[in-house]
Amino acid sequence: MSEHIVSRKIYFNVFGALMVLTVLTVVAANFDFGRMNDVIAMAIAVTKATLVVLFFMHVRYSSRLTWVVVVSGFFWLAIMFLFTLSDYVTRKESIILSR
Amino acid sequence: MATEVHPSAHHDAHSHEMLAHHFDNMEQQREASALGMWVFLVTEIMFFGGLFLAYTLYRGKYPEAFEIASNHLDWRLGGFNTVVLIVSSLTMALAVWSAQVGKTARTQLLFLGLTALLGATFLGVKAYEYHEKYVDRLIPIRGFFRWGSELPANVSEDKVQMFYFIYFSMTGLHALHMVIGLGLIAYIMYWAWRGRFTPEYHGPVEIFGLYWHFVDIVWIFLFPLLYLLGAHYGGAHH
Numbered sequence: 037m038s039e040h041i042v043s044r045k046i047y048f049n050v051f052g053a054l055m056v057l058t059v060l061t062v063v064a065a066n067f068d069f070g071r072m073n074d075v076i077a078m079a080i081a082v083t084k085a086t087l088v089v090l091f092f093m094h095v096r097y098s099s100r101l102t103w104v105v106v107v108s109g110f111f112w113l114a115i116m117f118l119f120t121l122s123d124y125v126t127r128k129e130s131i132i133l134s135r
Numbered sequence: 136m137a138t139e140v141h142p143s144a145h146h147d148a149h150s151h152e153m154l155a156h157h158f159d160n161m162e163q164q165r166e167a168s169a170l171g172m173w174v175f176l177v178t179e180i181m182f183f184g185g186l187f188l189a190y191t192l193y194r195g196k197y198p199e200a201f202e203i204a205s206n207h208l209d210w211r212l213g214g215f216n217t218v219v220l221i222v223s224s225l226t227m228a229l230a231v232w233s234a235q236v237g238k239t240a241r242t243q244l245l246f247l248g249l250t251a252l253l254g255a256t257f258l259g260v261k262a263y264e265y266h267e268k269y270v271d272r273l274i275p276i277r278g279f280f281r282w283g284s285e286l287p288a289n290v291s292e293d294k295v296q297m298f299y300f301i302y303f304s305m306t307g308l309h310a311l312h313m314v315i316g317l318g319l320i321a322y323i324m325y326w327a328w329r330g331r332f333t334p335e336y337h338g339p340v341e342i343f344g345l346y347w348h349f350v351d352i353v354w355i356f357l358f359p360l361l362y363l364l365g366a367h368y369g370g371a372h373h
Contacts, residue, residue, distance in 0.1 A: 088348050099170075
């Protein structure tokens with residue numbers, strides 16, 4: 037298995053997408069979408085992070101083993117958030133989501 | 136140990152001078168080092184993840200205080216730094232590319248140097264911001280922190296201080312990673328200058344690139360979470 041070399045064209049395209057998404061996140065923050073502001077901001081950030089991981093960090097072209105390690109990292113992060121938040125939001129006197 | 140490598144042996148993957156004895160060939164060695172770096176980055180995801188979780192919980196608890204405090208940050212400086220880091224990720228990717236395709240040490244150094252310069256620019260802006268916060272007495276130290284303007288009845292000063300505590304923890308840890316990154320890139324640049332990196336051997340450039348891009352990803356999340364909260368309130372920063 038030989039190394040896959042990502043072309044410069046792909047790097048410049050990813051770079052362009054990251055810049056457009058950065059502008060988009062600033063513009064979106066200036067509108068009041070209520071709770072959706074956070075959802076939009078995080079959707080854009082996750083998209084940007086995914087582009088960086090797949091192309092700049094070459095994961096798109098890496099071995100299965102690398103994929104497993106990368107995905108497991110974010111999977112454990114999700115466990116930490118889900119289990120912690122499921123505790124906080126279901127307490128009788130919720131200290132979160134109460135104003 | 137032989138210090139001279141016969142020119143014809145240079146392209147033989149089984150006898151490259153940089154091949155460690157426990158690897159079959161250069162490709163296996165390169166893949167193993169990238170995989171090892173990813174294992175480290177997984178621990179970094181959890182390291183920063185704890186702070187992102189703390190942010191989520193306190194943000195949920197004190198939503199107004201976080202919006203008010205966030206509005207005091209200058210989103211233009213945060214946005215400028217976001218652009219700086221994205222450009223530095225591009226130059227870093229091109230530095231790895233130039234080693235992969237066998238460009239000269241000069242070209243590799245150009246891209247690595249640009250990356251380092253952009254990293255230093257980021258830290259310069261960050262230092263300016265920290266100084267501004269110091270002048271405004273917003274460093275969250277007991278007896279020092281003081282919110283100068285009026286707050287709504289349900290928002291106390293210590294809730295606003297909590298935002299700044301999290302702001303300094305997260306951006307501080309991120310900045311520390313940038314400082315370490317600049318130290319590492321100096322080391323990579325030294326070996327690039329010595330002509331060490333070739334299409335056969337460029338693992339160090341590649342795994343440093345992974346580190347650099349990871350630090351960029353952390354900032355991609357920090358920017359909207361810290362700077363853009365409540366920007367729709369008019370973005371009134373003083």
